[in-house]
Amino acid sequence: MNIYIYCWDGCVCEHKVDWTAELHRRFVEAVEQLGVEKAVPSRILELMGVHCLTRHNVASHLQKYRSHRKHLLAREAEAANWTRKRHIYGGLDTTGGAGNIINGRNKNGWLAPAPTLGFPPPPHVAVTPPPVHNLHFRPLHVWGHPTVDHSVMPHVWPKHLPPPSTAMATPPPFWVSDSPYWPRIHSGTAPYLPTVATRFRAPPVAGIPQALHPHHTMYKPDQHGFSSARAPVDLHPSKESVDAAIGDVLTRPWLPLPLGLKPPAVDGVMTELHRHGVSEVPPTTSCA
DNA sequence: ATACGTATCT
DNA sequence: AAGATACGTA
Numbered sequence: 001m002n003i004y005i006y007c008w009d010g011c012v013c014e015h016k017v018d019w020t021a022e023l024h025r026r027f028v029e030a031v032e033q034l035g036v037e038k039a040v041p042s043r044i045l046e047l048m049g050v051h052c053l054t055r056h057n058v059a060s061h062l063q064k065y066r067s068h069r070k071h072l073l074a075r076e077a078e079a080a081n082w083t084r085k086r087h088i089y090g091g092l093d094t095t096g097g098a099g100n101i102i103n104g105r106n107k108n109g110w111l112a113p114a115p116t117l118g119f120p121p122p123p124h125v126a127v128t129p130p131p132v133h134n135l136h137f138r139p140l141h142v143w144g145h146p147t148v149d150h151s152v153m154p155h156v157w158p159k160h161l162p163p164p165s166t167a168m169a170t171p172p173p174f175w176v177s178d179s180p181y182w183p184r185i186h187s188g189t190a191p192y193l194p195t196v197a198t199r200f201r202a203p204p205v206a207g208i209p210q211a212l213h214p215h216h217t218m219y220k221p222d223q224h225g226f227s228s229a230r231a232p233v234d235l236h237p238s239k240e241s242v243d244a245a246i247g248d249v250l251t252r253p254w255l256p257l258p259l260g261l262k263p264p265a266v267d268g269v270m271t272e273l274h275r276h277g278v279s280e281v282p283p284t285t286s287c288a
Numbered sequence: 289a290t291a292c293g294t295a296t297c298t
Numbered sequence: 299a300a301g302a303t304a305c306g307t308a
Contacts, residue, residue, distance in 0.1 A: 016300090016301065016302075017300095017301070017302090018300095018301095019301085040291075040293095041291080041292075041293095042291070042292090055291080055292095056302075056303080057301080057302085059291090059292075059293080060300090060302060060303085061300090061301080062293090063293075063294075063295095064299090064300070064301080066293095
């Protein structure tokens with residue numbers, strides 16, 4: 001049974017906040033403006049301009065948000081670290097490592113050590129959003145910055161989905177696919193739009209005025225997707241790690257193969273070499 | 289008294 | 299897991 005309470009301005013609010021896509025989007029927007037580290041509940045609340053939200057609600061959400069983000073960053077660092085070790089081991093500095101990590105940043109410049117670099121300025125001018133009077137949308141199970149997610153999430157591939165083929169160009173991550181949550185960011189540029197997302201409408205709630213357009217389709221990857229980043233992810237290397245490993249191995253085949261990769265059959269190698277007009281193979285030399 | 293962050297509870 | 303609440307601290 002739903003419990004409703006009366007907001008300070010007279011609107012009817014649900015007892016428990018549903019962090020819908022729209023709400024979360026505003027939240028993230030506010031956090032981005034303030035900087036993830038500097039964002040505090042009161043300021044976020046202010047920027048969000050949403051009724052029926054208390055500072056406590058925001059604080060709680062912020063806690064979860066930071067926690068999720070921390071996990072993601074940790075994984076990213078893990079991937080970067082893996083590649084760095086290999087580079088040190090090989091003594092060469094070739095590029096093509098995990099997620100194109102350069103100077104501690106990923107290619108989008110989002111994942112450098114947070115406290116020092118702070119975060120890039122917001123991509124757009126802050127506009128005070130119109131007030132939202134109700135929270136009646138599907139809960140959102142998507143965490144993190146749209147901008148961060150795009151670079152961080154790829155190695156958290158849901159276990160129930162087939163991994164993307166490494167032979168193909170890397171498709172945009174599935175959680176971006178056609179989601180109203182990231183409108184127009186990819187839909188125009190990326191032909192690859194996996195349709196794995198479960199989409200449905202949020203049913204209108206009787207008796208509650210719909211302040212926001214009720215046509216918001218909610219995206220809800222199942223709870224095994226990227227909220228449980230433990231067992232499935234740990235058992236299977238992340239996509240990013242695999243990409244890094246393959247890229248690395250191709251670049252420097254003389255190094256020991258990482259765990260899990262098998263060397264090609266000699267016959268196959270010889271055939272391939274012949275195909276390329278190489279008939280003599282010099283004796284193997286050790287890397288000094 | 290108030291806001292914040294974290295831990296804990298439901 | 300998500301969101302609320304309790305609690306210690308500044």
